[in-house]
Amino acid sequence: MKTDLRTNIKAIIARAYVRVVGANREPSWWLTETLLPIMSTAAYVFVYKALKAPEEYVGFVILGGTMSSYWIFVLWTMAAQFYWEKEIGNLEIYMIAPISRMSLLLGMASGGLFLATTRAVFIFLAGALIFKVNFAIISLPKLFAVFVLTLTGLYGMGMLFSSLFMLYGREAWHGVTLLQEPVHLMSGFFFPVRNLGFFVALGASLIPMTLGLDAMRQLAFEAGPKSGFINVNVELGALVVLCILFLWVSKHALEYMEKLGKRDGRLTLRWQ
Amino acid sequence: MNLAVETFDLNRTFKLKKAKNKKENGNNDGKLIALEDANIKIHQGELFGLLGPNGAGKTTLIKILATLLLPTSGRALVDGIDVVKHPERVRKQINMVSGGEHCGYGILTVRETLWMFSQFYGIPNKVALRRTDELLKILKMEEFARTKIGKLSTGLRQKLNFMRGFVCDPKIMFLDEPTLGLDVQIARDVRAYIRTWMKKDLERTVLLTTHYMAEADELCDRVAIIDTGKVLVCDSPQNLKKSLAGEAVFRIEVPLDVNGMEKFGQIAGVKQFAYDHKSHLGRTELKFILEEESAISNVTESLSGNGSKIISLSKMEPSLEDVFLALVGRGLKDEN
Numbered sequence A: 001m002k003t004d005l006r007t008n009i010k011a012i013i014a015r016a017y018v019r020v021v022g023a024n025r026e027p028s029w030w031l032t033e034t035l036l037p038i039m040s041t042a043a044y045v046f047v048y049k050a051l052k053a054p055e056e057y058v059g060f061v062i063l064g065g066t067m068s069s070y071w072i073f074v075l076w077t078m079a080a081q082f083y084w085e086k087e088i089g090n091l092e093i094y095m096i097a098p099i100s101r102m103s104l105l106l107g108m109a110s111g112g113l114f115l116a117t118t119r120a121v122f123i124f125l126a127g128a129l130i131f132k133v134n135f136a137i138i139s140l141p142k143l144f145a146v147f148v149l150t151l152t153g154l155y156g157m158g159m160l161f162s163s164l165f166m167l168y169g170r171e172a173w174h175g176v177t178l179l180q181e182p183v184h185l186m187s188g189f190f191f192p193v194r195n196l197g198f199f200v201a202l203g204a205s206l207i208p209m210t211l212g213l214d215a216m217r218q219l220a221f222e223a224g225p226k227s228g229f230i231n232v233n234v235e236l237g238a239l240v241v242l243c244i245l246f247l248w249v250s251k252h253a254l255e256y257m258e259k260l261g262k263r264d265g266r267l268t269l270r271w272q
Numbered sequence B: 001m002n003l004a005v006e007t008f009d010l011n012r013t014f015k016l017k018k019a020k021n022k023k024e025n026g027n028n029d030g031k032l033i034a035l036e037d038a039n040i041k042i043h044q045g046e047l048f049g050l051l052g053p054n055g056a057g058k059t060t061l062i063k064i065l066a067t068l069l070l071p072t073s074g075r076a077l078v079d080g081i082d083v084v085k086h087p088e089r090v091r092k093q094i095n096m097v098s099g100g101e102h103c104g105y106g107i108l109t110v111r112e113t114l115w116m117f118s119q120f121y122g123i124p125n126k127v128a129l130r131r132t133d134e135l136l137k138i139l140k141m142e143e144f145a146r147t148k149i150g151k152l153s154t155g156l157r158q159k160l161n162f163m164r165g166f167v168c169d170p171k172i173m174f175l176d177e178p179t180l181g182l183d184v185q186i187a188r189d190v191r192a193y194i195r196t197w198m199k200k201d202l203e204r205t206v207l208l209t210t211h212y213m214a215e216a217d218e219l220c221d222r223v224a225i226i227d228t229g230k231v232l233v234c235d236s237p238q239n240l241k242k243s244l245a246g247e248a249v250f251r252i253e254v255p256l257d258v259n260g261m262e263k264f265g266q267i268a269g270v271k272q273f274a275y276d277h278k279s280h281l282g283r284t285e286l287k288f289i290l291e292e293e294s295a296i297s298n299v300t301e302s303l304s305g306n307g308s309k310i311i312s313l314s315k316m317e318p319s320l321e322d323v324f325l326a327l328v329g330r331g332l333k334d335e336n
Helices: A002-025 A029-050 A056-078 A081-088 A091-095 A101-130 A140-168 A170-186 A198-204 A208-220 A232-264 B018-025 B058-065 B087-091 B110-119 B125-138 B154-167 B184-200 B213-219 B237-242 B261-266 B293-305 B320-328
Strands: B003-015 B031-038 B041-043 B047-051 B073-078 B094-098 B172-176 B205-210 B222-227 B230-235 B248-255 B270-278 B283-290 B312-316
Touching: A002 A101, A002 B110, A029 A056, A029 A101, A056 A101, A056 A140, A056 A170, A056 A208, A081 A091, A081 A140, A081 A170, A091 B094, A101 A140, A101 A232, A140 A170, A140 A208, A140 A232, A170 A198, A208 A232, B003 B058, B003 B205, B031 B058, B031 B230, B041 B205, B047 B058, B047 B184, B047 B213, B058 B073, B058 B094, B058 B172, B058 B205, B094 B154, B110 B125, B110 B154, B125 B154, B154 B172, B154 B184, B184 B205, B184 B213, B205 B213, B213 B320, B222 B237, B222 B320, B230 B237, B230 B320, B237 B320, B248 B293, B261 B270, B261 B283, B261 B293, B270 B293, B270 B320, B283 B293, B283 B320, B293 B312
Parallel strands: B047 B205, B047 B222, B094 B172, B172 B205
Antiparallel strands: B003 B031, B003 B041, B003 B073, B222 B230, B248 B283, B248 B312, B270 B283
């Protein structure tokens, strides 16, 4: 048991190493992960300004842009990772290694977190400074807890998606493509989710980002509580439940999909 | 002696798309039998070869043993552990290298790549790096230690993949066509390393699949010949070749444009017949296994009667390829 834990920790570090070292060896990512993403976020700010929307909406947009870095990362880098590994011939090697599949994903996620955080920090700082966002933080510990829980929930969700990618490859790719934009809308990345109506917001709350963003808006802006969907403490509790749920489901989904792949002979079959 | 691998009536079928199945197999039952009642026993410390043409079921068997594929029925034990019931325990004892494959990420160096894969087996850093350096030296890759793998040639990347399997120092190693596509020198290095690695620890076991009969002959303690999913025979290369001792093997080279070759198998005294078109040489190589040496006169007469010019004729010592021909009725390179 002790040996297994040590091996899994080593696997997490080794897999994270690729991402961190890779980022340092390809400096061009600084441009693609910092300057370019701020542009799309800025576009929403200008739309709101043109429409003379309340000033706090600028802050909401910057927060949404910051958090969208993690969503994009979870969806396109983490979830799709097993698909890419299969295509380049690494998946077979990973599958015969005596380690948990979640450790591999956690390693990829930890390494990728570095890139996603760089992107997020840049959007946050540049956005806040350029557009002079006023923050009124109610509780920093709570804000931090919401952020961590949102990321944990999202990563759990990413692991769940990765099980689909592991087996279905390109088919899962189409599914995730379909998810990207609707989730941007439903999760209220750039506006309070309450505006979508209670039931739509409730449905969208299955995605940890929805509750996380809503709670963060309530905790970081003066006008946040007024536009909140539900009470922050309830959102915190719901996020805890979602984290446990996604991690548990993704663990079993990974095991199930691996078994299915081994049964059907699709686990290491490429170009599908 | 302890068994490293043991299989009991192992079967594996794949579901096929109907159209593909009908076209390729002449039936429409939607199944392809990749492995049929395979029973093999590999002893600890043995270098065991699994020989057969492409599509014979070699990779299927190795993937089942490596816990990548479930058998349709039957049972397989690796180091005494059931591969279906306890795959996680099997994985601690094994590693696998598939020829023609690459591994890792172009952004990492050769040394980093080997270190990374060693970590998935919990190998301490110092040990991993020492083994890495040893492998780099033995396999003549030292000068590429700090080269990003994205900059390596295809052959060197395959060599790296081979090293990746050994850096973890498994108890049982599965090598699936490890020299596939490698140039002569690299293939020679790889074969030499396999033997050296085996000698260093008598508990190490290798299951090697190949369709290069000479490779199996050179390396393996015992070989099993497999075709269309069935294990046909299993013995040492020497014993298998001895089984053809009473028969005569002849190789005849004729021009490429010989007609009516299908009749050559029916010549009196011919036990088995195979051919291999060597277009680049402008010749066809005919191989005959004869019941007795004197039957060669029937063959030459038949060729002359067919208007074929004989470019060369030689009597050969039986090889594993001839054993395959005698067992299956066709050569390894024949399409049907």
